[in-house]
Amino acid sequence: MYSMDFSGIGSFESCLDDFPGTFVNPSSPMFHGVNWSNGFSNGNPRFDFEATSNVGNPSNIVITMAMTEHGSELLQELLSLKDSRISNRIFNMVFEFIFELMIHQFGRYFFQKLIESVDENRLQMIMEKLTVPENHIYHASLHKYGNFSVKKLITTLKRSPLITYVIKAFSNKFEKLMTDPTGRYMIMECLEVLDSRTNDLLYVRAMERCLELSRHEQGVVSMNACIARIKGPRRDQLLDWICYNVRFLAQDPTGNYVVQYVIGLNNPGINDQIFSLLDxxxxxxxxxxxxxxxxxxxxxxxxxxxxxxxxxxxxxxxxxxxxxxxxxxxxxxxxxxxxxxxxxxxxxxxxxxxxxxxxxxxxxxxxxxxxxxx
Structure with a gap:
């Protein structure tokens, strides 16, 4: 058995320097016999493994480490050292597989720690990777593990201009997110965490897609939740739009629930309009x-x-x-x-x-x- 102790940054850096950036599947035969541990040596994280002849260069397994329970914990501890040399080198190794980490059962925890540890430039690289040319952040939002990563991304970026990457990506897939039982929570997270100015594009999409969403079995739930969270002048505009279409919505088996929800807000002016229009x-x-x-x-x-x-x-x-x-x-x-x-x-x-x-x-x-x- 060999033990690698990262108490010395230099030895860890030399390990990372040799990493070729190639993803290795955790189920690969080359990892048979590997024994992960999340131990500490004098307060410093380390991992132990057996059969190094099967593993080869230990730097090749960093991606795979992130996708195992103990390996993910170890990498998180390394990031917790708050040494930019370590976090930047780890970032460089895992960057190409950032989406895969987001949606992985254990990799997501490492991803969430990583975005807390890197600087604004690297966060921008992550956002560009997740949104251009493919809308990876949308697919992660629908995933049972990925949506936790996206939620963390929203809270991490809420005071950063980079949050616009999220808003634009969500606005492009607004209706699909709002009609998905998992995806809609990402829209609600934005509406709850971010200010009305940042959310304005989502507010506009809610008005544009109001009728279609109100007639959808999942969309109507999202629409009511959206109405509850919209702030500022856009809220009044949305309620006015619902009033304008109230006769159509009231007669729709699903849209009817939106009218019921709005009436339940007990806004005297809005209710008077609705009751009059339903004559x-x-x-x-x-x-x-x-x-x-x-x-x-x-x-x-x-x-x-x-x-x-x-x-x-x-x-x-x-x-x-x-x-x-x-x-x-x-x-x-x-x-x-x-x-x-x-x-x-x-x-x-x-x-x-x-x-x-x-x-x-x-x-x-x-x-x-x-x-x-x-």
Missing amino acids: GLYVKLSMAKTGSHLVEQCLRLSGMNRVINEFLASNRLVFVAKDRYGNYVIQTALKESKKRNGRIHASLIMKLEEHLGCLRHGYGRNIRTLIQSL
Whole structure:
């Protein structure tokens, strides 16, 4: 067994000087018998290995070290020495494989330590490697390990002009990231960690792709999360855009959830616009699965009078009351109006009592029972 002790920087540098920059797969036969350890000699990191005749020049295994649990820990300890000669030489050896390290189970920890240890020029080299010509940072964002590396990159660069590399890369793949259950967290990380000026390009993309995302099963979740995090004037612009398209979104089974979310923010000005723009749709929405939830939400807020007045003016009230979804809307209308507006409540009761005979069966029985108990 041989032991390599890096307590002397010179010996480690000479090892790195000989590194040819060729990646060696950890499963390669040349590493059979290798024994990694993460020990310390007088406070300095070292590693031990057996069968050096199989391994050859130990400098060739630095990339492979980064992709093993103990090897990654050892390299992190070397970076922790905060010696620029060591960190720069390690950087030069691993640079060509930076993306592979980002998405590796153990390599990602070394990557995260590396970007903390190198200077701005080398960080720029990393960002150029990850974004040009291929958008590697996008692919890493979708990866179960890579997304942790990207998150660390965002927090590391948040006060650096280099963060624009991330923003531009994300804006080019905005819709795909927002519709991916893993990728969307990278957009949210930017919106939470970075200031509104830095995020402006992402804000613009959110407005541009709002309708498409709102109609996507994953995208609608991301869109609501995005609305919650957008700051400044762009937030008002996005809400105005949603209001402008509210009739379209309200009638879409998925887009409906965006309208519900915005109403739930309880912004009086926005809600008044939405309730007004939905006039003429309340009866129709009440008999749709997601639409009925939206109408119930309107009833619980300042849209109650508008909704009930539409019910009273409609010749389809009995159909709403007998509908599998609509009956819950009418129940909510009766309960809310009783608490908040006796006059409109009495008018609704009177209108429904005209059809009690039709409410003896099916879902209508729920309305008949409730009227009798009020």
